[in-house]
Amino acid sequence: MTPAFTFLPLCLLGSAALAAPVLDDAVRQRAEELTRTGMHASIVIAIIDGKDSAVYGFGSVHAGKNIKPGADTVYQIGSVTKTMTGLLLADAVVQNKVKLDEPVAALLPGYTVPAFEGKTISLLDLATHYSSLPRLPDNFAPKDPANPYADYTEAKQRQFLAAYHLPYAPGTKLEYSNIGYAVLGTALAAQAGTSFEAQLQKRIAVPLGMRSTSNKPTHGMLARLAPGHLLSGELTPAWNMNVVAPAGGVYSSARDMISYLQAYMFKPLRPYALAIQPQRPLAPDSGSKIGLAWLLEQQQGQTYAWHNGQTGGYASYAAFTTDGKRGVIVLTNTVREVDALGLSALLPGTPLPPLKKPQAAIELPRTTLAEYVGEYPLGAEFTLTVTLGKNGLEAAGTGLGSAPLFASAKDQFFFRAIEAELAFTRDAAGKIAGAVLKQGGQDVVLPRKP
Numbered sequence: 001m002t003p004a005f006t007f008l009p010l011c012l013l014g015s016a017a018l019a020a021p022v023l024d025d026a027v028r029q030r031a032e033e034l035t036r037t038g039m040h041a042s043i044v045i046a047i048i049d050g051k052d053s054a055v056y057g058f059g060s061v062h063a064g065k066n067i068k069p070g071a072d073t074v075y076q077i078g079s080v081t082k083t084m085t086g087l088l089l090a091d092a093v094v095q096n097k098v099k100l101d102e103p104v105a106a107l108l109p110g111y112t113v114p115a116f117e118g119k120t121i122s123l124l125d126l127a128t129h130y131s132s133l134p135r136l137p138d139n140f141a142p143k144d145p146a147n148p149y150a151d152y153t154e155a156k157q158r159q160f161l162a163a164y165h166l167p168y169a170p171g172t173k174l175e176y177s178n179i180g181y182a183v184l185g186t187a188l189a190a191q192a193g194t195s196f197e198a199q200l201q202k203r204i205a206v207p208l209g210m211r212s213t214s215n216k217p218t219h220g221m222l223a224r225l226a227p228g229h230l231l232s233g234e235l236t237p238a239w240n241m242n243v244v245a246p247a248g249g250v251y252s253s254a255r256d257m258i259s260y261l262q263a264y265m266f267k268p269l270r271p272y273a274l275a276i277q278p279q280r281p282l283a284p285d286s287g288s289k290i291g292l293a294w295l296l297e298q299q300q301g302q303t304y305a306w307h308n309g310q311t312g313g314y315a316s317y318a319a320f321t322t323d324g325k326r327g328v329i330v331l332t333n334t335v336r337e338v339d340a341l342g343l344s345a346l347l348p349g350t351p352l353p354p355l356k357k358p359q360a361a362i363e364l365p366r367t368t369l370a371e372y373v374g375e376y377p378l379g380a381e382f383t384l385t386v387t388l389g390k391n392g393l394e395a396a397g398t399g400l401g402s403a404p405l406f407a408s409a410k411d412q413f414f415f416r417a418i419e420a421e422l423a424f425t426r427d428a429a430g431k432i433a434g435a436v437l438k439q440g441g442q443d444v445v446l447p448r449k450p
Contacts, residue, residue, distance in 0.1 A: 023047060039358070041059055045345055048261060050325060055254045074226065074251050074253050076313070078308075079309035084250060086291070091203050092191065101123075104121050104126060111161055114164050124279060126181065129290065133180040135179070140152060147240055148239065179244070181244075196246050200213070201214070208259045208263055212253040224253070228314050231335060238311065258329065261318060262327070310335060311335070315338050316329075316338070317337075317339050320346075330345065361407060372424055374448050376447065383449075384446055420437060420438060423438065
C-alpha cells in the first residue's frame with residue numbers, strides 16, 4: 001500500500017561517522033526529485049552496511065514547515081508488519097509452543113475455520129499465503145473508505161471464516177492474503193493468552209530496543225508521526241487496522257527498523273533464521289521463495305529478503321542481503337510505492353525506472369462517461385463497479401471504498417487515490433466490452449457484466 005524531498009544526512013547510527021554508508025547517487029537524486037516535485041511529502045532512507053548504518057531524509061514532515069524527517073520520525077509501515085507476525089510465529093515454533101504444520105483451528109477453538117475436502121489450513125499456510133483465503137474477506141464493507149479497517153472487528157473475522165468456502169486446497173498455491181495474516185495474528189495471540197500488541201512488545205520491540213514501534217502508538221510516537229498523504233497530496237489519516245493489525249498496522253521509525261533488520265543480518269538467533277528460511281515457491285518452478293512473510297529473491301548474484309507495505313497515506317520497503325552485509329529501509333508518508341528506490345539502494349547499480357510524471361485530466365461529456373457505467377467482475381469474488389456521480393466517474397472494488405476516476409483520453413482513465421489506471425475496451429460494434437486494470441506492473445482483464 002512515495003513522496004519527494006531534498007537530501008540531507010540526518011544522523012549516523014553505527015560505530016564511526018567515517019564508516020557511515022553513503023547513499024547511491026542515483027537513489028539520492030531520485031529521492032530529491034520525488035520530494036521536490038511533491039510526488040512524495042517526505043522520504044527516509046536508512047542504509048545498513050556491515051555494522052554501520054546511516055539515515056538520510058528528504059522533504060518535510062509537515063507541509064510548509066521545512067522540517068526534515070529523520071531517524072526518529074514515525075511512519076506506518078503497512079505490510080512490512082507481516083514480517084513481524086511471521087517472526088512471532090517463528091518464535092513460538094522455536095519455543096515449542098506451536099508447529100508450522102499445526103492446523104490454525106487448533107489455536108482458535110471458538111472459531112469455525114474452513115477446510116477443503118478435509119485439508120485444513122495450517123499456520124505455515126497462513127504465513128506463506130498458501131491458505132486459500134482471499135486477499136480481503138468477503139464481508140469487508142468499510143463505513144469510512146479513508147479508514148477502511150477501523151470497523152472490521154474480530155466478530156466479523158469470525159463470521160467470515162464460518163461462512164467462507166475455500167476454492168482450492170490449502171498448500172496448493174500462493175494467493176496474497178491480508179485476512180490470512182489477520183487470522184494468523186489472532187491465533188498466535190490466543191495461544192499466548194494475550195494480544196498481538198503485547199506479543200509484539202514482549203518478543204520483538206523490547207528485546208531489540210525498538211521504542212518507536214507499536215500497533216498502538218504512544219503520545220510520544222504520535223508527536224513524531226509524519227502525517228499521511230494521498231497521491232493527490234491531500235492529508236489522510238493513518239489507518240486503524242483493528243483485528244487486521246497483524247497484516248499491516250504497525251508504526252515504526254528508521255532507527256527501530258535498523259535494529260530490526262540487523263537482528264536478521266548478524267548471526268541471527270533461531271527465530272530470525274527460521275523466519276527467512278525458504279518455505280515455498282512464489283510460483284510453480286520459480287526460483288523466488290517465500291519464508292515466514294519474507295520474500296527471498298536473487299539479483300546481481302546476491303540473495304536478499306524483502307517486503308514492502310502500503311496503507312492509506314504511507315508506503316514502505318525493507319530488505320537485506322542474506323549474507324548480512326547490506327540492508328535498507330525506505331519510509332514515506334505518501335501512498336506511492338518506494339520499491340524501486342529501496343532495491344536500488346540495497347543493490348547499487350540496479351537501474352531506477354523512468355520517473356512517471358503525474359497525468360493531466362481532461363473533461364469528457366457526461367453522455368460519454370455514462371457508457372462506462374457497469375460491473376466488471378474478476379471471477380466470483382471480486383467485481384469492479386463503475387458508477388457516474390455528480391463529480392464524474394467513480395470505481396469501487398468488492399469490499400473497498402469508491403475512488404474517483406479521471407480521464408486522460410477517451411477510454412483511458414487513471415486514479416489519484418492509488419497508483420492504477422483503467423483502460424476500457426470496445427467490441428466490433430463500438431460498445432464497451434470490458435476493462436483492463438493496470439496496477440503494480442500487472443494488467444488484469446475485467447469483462448463487462450452483460
